[in-house]
Amino acid sequence: MLLSVKLFSLIIFVHIQPEITKLFLRESALAIYKTVNPYMSKHFNTPDKVIYVCTGSKCKKKGGKDLGKFFRGMIKDMGLKGQVEIVKTECTDRCDYAPVVCMQPDNAWMPQMNEAKAQEAFQEHVLRATPNERH
Numbered sequence: 001m002l003l004s005v006k007l008f009s010l011i012i013f014v015h016i017q018p019e020i021t022k023l024f025l026r027e028s029a030l031a032i033y034k035t036v037n038p039y040m041s042k043h044f045n046t047p048d049k050v051i052y053v054c055t056g057s058k059c060k061k062k063g064g065k066d067l068g069k070f071f072r073g074m075i076k077d078m079g080l081k082g083q084v085e086i087v088k089t090e091c092t093d094r095c096d097y098a099p100v101v102c103m104q105p106d107n108a109w110m111p112q113m114n115e116a117k118a119q120e121a122f123q124e125h126v127l128r129a130t131p132n133e134r135h
Helices: 002-016 018-036 055-060 064-075 113-128
Strands: 049-054 084-089 100-105 108-110
Touching: 049 113, 055 064, 064 084, 064 108, 064 113, 100 113, 108 113
Parallel strands: 049 084
Antiparallel strands: 049 100, 100 108
16 A cells, blocks of 8 residues: 555656656666666766777787887886776787787877887877877
């Protein structure tokens, strides 16, 4: 009986206050999802910049994996953890230019990367303060 009264009240409320009901249901669904999925309650950080390093077979043989470590070291040394992220990718289908790196949000693709070029690219695409300071 009590359940049917609550259900009846909810149906009337939905009919009278549709916008408030939508908000209530959305918040309720989110609360339920958070209890079912505990990862949802953690803050999800999005980095300002991302460096994609190809670690496909040819890029890996030519130093792609080491470049990822090199970039991680620079990020750590400069205190940029959480602001800049390294993502190892599978083959980017640019094997003739291995190893290949891409820096976002600039969409700067760099072929035949080595540590000297990596340091220069890091300065230009990561450490620059504003987009206007670009060459």
